[in-house]
Structures are given as C-alpha cells and as structure tokens.
Amino acid sequence: MSDSPYLIALALVKKNEERAMPLGGKTVKQSFKEKSILDDKFQTISLELLLRLFDKTESFTIHRANKENSILLTELPLIAMTEQLPILKQNWIQSGDTYQLIKGLKSISNGVWSINFKKHTGITTNKL
Numbered sequence: 001m002s003d004s005p006y007l008i009a010l011a012l013v014k015k016n017e018e019r020a021m022p023l024g025g026k027t028v029k030q031s032f033k034e035k036s037i038l039d040d041k042f043q044t045i046s047l048e049l050l051l052r053l054f055d056k057t058e059s060f061t062i063h064r065a066n067k068e069n070s071i072l073l074t075e076l077p078l079i080a081m082t083e084q085l086p087i088l089k090q091n092w093i094q095s096g097d098t099y100q101l102i103k104g105l106k107s108i109s110n111g112v113w114s115i116n117f118k119k120h121t122g123i124t125t126n127k128l
Contacts, residue, residue, distance in 0.1 A: 004029055005110065006081045009045045010072045010089075011053055012065040012098065019065055019093045023085075024049040027078065042073055043123075046115055066098045069114040069128065072105070080108040102128050 008025040024045045050071070053062055064070035076085065084104070092101040105112045106128070113125045 004078060005075045006078050007041055007045055008074050008076060008081065008085070009042070009049045009115075010074070011049055012070045012072065012092070012101075013053065014063045014065045015056070016060045019096055021089050021092060022049060022053060023089075024052070025081070046071065046073065065096070068116050068126075069098065069102070071115045072102075072128075073113045073115055073125070074105050075110040076108060084108045 004027045006025050006027050008023055010021055010023045013020050013022070026041055026045050028041060056062060085108070088101055088104040088108075091104075092098065102112055112128045114128060115123065115125050118124050
C-alpha cells in the first residue's frame with residue numbers, strides 16, 4: 001500500500017432521521033500543513049461531497065447531525081483510511097457519539113478540521 005496521505009471530507013448527517021456519514025477523498029503526494037487546509041484539493045473534495053448530498057435531497061430529507069462540526073476534513077494515512085475509518089464510521093452511525101468520533105479521527109490522522117460558511121466571511125475552518 002502507498003504511504004501517500006488521503007484527504008477526506010466527512011458529512012455527519014441525519015438522512016430521514018437516521019445517522020449517515022457520506023465521505024469523499026483523494027490521495028495526495030505530500031502531507032498538508034495547517035496553513036494550507038483550504039488548498040484546492042480540500043476545497044474540491046468538500047464541494048464534491050456537498051454536491052452529492054444536495055443531489056440526494058430530492059430523495060430524502062437531510063439534516064446536519066452535529067451543528068457547526070457536521071462537515072469534517074482530515075488527512076489520513078491510507079492504511080488508517082482502509083482499516084480504522086470504517087470502524088469509526090460504524091461506531092458513530094450506531095452511537096451518534098461525535099466526541100468519540102473526533103477523538104478517534106485525531107488519533108489516526110494528521111489533524112481534524114470542521115468547515116463552515118459564514119456570511120460576510122466565506123468558508124472558514126476550525127481545527128478540532
């Protein structure tokens with residue numbers, strides 16, 4: 001398996017009142033630093049995820065499941081993405097414990113950020 005990091009965007013949502021965690025991602029050749037969190041690659045995977053979610057609103061109702069921390073960005077080693085992320089995802093879907101999800105993501109990643117849009121400011125990120 002490659003040592004290249006994997007950039008992930010996760011949406012913590014309720015789909016028809018059931019928790020769901022759609023995600024999108026992309027491998028990259030180099031690790032990102034905090035100052036480049038809004039790099040084009042993070043913006044692209046976030047936009048793709050949000051457009052996929054928006055398309056689904058014709059089929060069912062979607063709500064944010066964790067207020068301002070409902071869209072998360074993280075950078076994972078590929079091995080963590082394939083082995084540990086599915087476990088964290090399943091645990092969150094079953095329990096809804098976002099604190100444990102973020103704690104787990106932090107333990108396997110190079111950082112976790114929430115991403116939001118604020119009127120008059122634009123896209124903002126918050127390191128968790």
